[in-house]
Amino acid sequence: MELFLEYGWVLLVLVALEGLLAADNALVLAIMVKRLPEQDRKRALFYGLAGAFVFRALSLFVISFLVDIWQIQAIGALYLLFIAANHIFRKVMFKNKKIEETTGVVVEDKKPGFWMTVLKVELADIAFAIDSILAAVALAVALPPSGLPKIGGMDGGQFLVIFAGGFIGLIIMRFAANLFVKLLHARPSLEIAAFVIVGWVGVKLAVITLAHPDIGILSEAFAHSTAWKLSFYVVLVGIAAAGWFLSGGKAASKSKAAGAELEKQMG
DSSP states (O other): OHHHHHHHHHHHHHHHHHHHHHHHHHHHHHHHHTTSOHHHHHHHHHHHHHHHHHHHHHHHHHHHHHTTOHHHHHHHHHHHHHHHHHHHHHHHHOOOOOOBOTTOOBOOSSOOOHHHHHHHHHHHHHHHHHHHHHHHHHHHTTSOOOSSOOBTTBOHHHHHHHHHHHHHHHHIIIIIHHHHHHHHHHSTHHHHHHHHHHHHHHHHHHHHHHTSTTTOSSOHHHHTOHHHHHHHHHHHHHHHHHHHHHHOOOOHHHHHHHHHHHHHHHO
16 A cells, blocks of 8 residues: 555656646647648647657657666756756746747747648657656656566566656646646746756755665665655655745736637647
8 A cells, every 4th residue: 555655646746747847848839830820730739749759658668778777867867957957047047038948949930841840849849758757767766666577677667657657748738738837827936846846856866876886875775765755755845835835826817818829729
């Protein structure tokens, strides 16, 4: 029962994090296809998201073989910390209206071709997938063994949690992002809180890296201890609560307008 609750809690955290990140991502994708003729918008998004699903599945299978290599863990931890710090810095310091995603995707003013737009959507999806998968891996690798057969080089239960989180993220990006966009406009600090959580997840992966037997700076027992896991989730919930309560409420009209725009573009 305890094992089930721990896996369920991690999956719940992943779904919430995926939802907040997917809303931002979906809004970027909707803006990217906005200049296409109306009949081509849904097709461009469909091709892009279909490619993203294939990429996530393949990259997850590959990373399942590499997840125990401390160099890969270290790169993942640094990358998560970087994207969190980069996004928060730009959000706080540069409050301009240029449409730019955390990975550096910028939407141009000139009218794009259909397949060039599909390619841009695909590249943006891949960038989003890397963020998502690394965050999911950082959360899942600290879970206790499930007893399920290994998939790739990873415990079957851990693999399924990561896969479910990524798959749910794509569903949210396609069908439920409208609701999350409205939530982000009503509670804007949640976006910053989501990236603070990404950074905190990077810290978790860094702890696992430093506790790797080949490094041994931290004890392996500490990295998997109940005290550290409890501290991690208490801080995580605290960050989410702070993002919610510090936001206040914005005008409902802004939320409706943003949601309507996304719904129109995403179909």
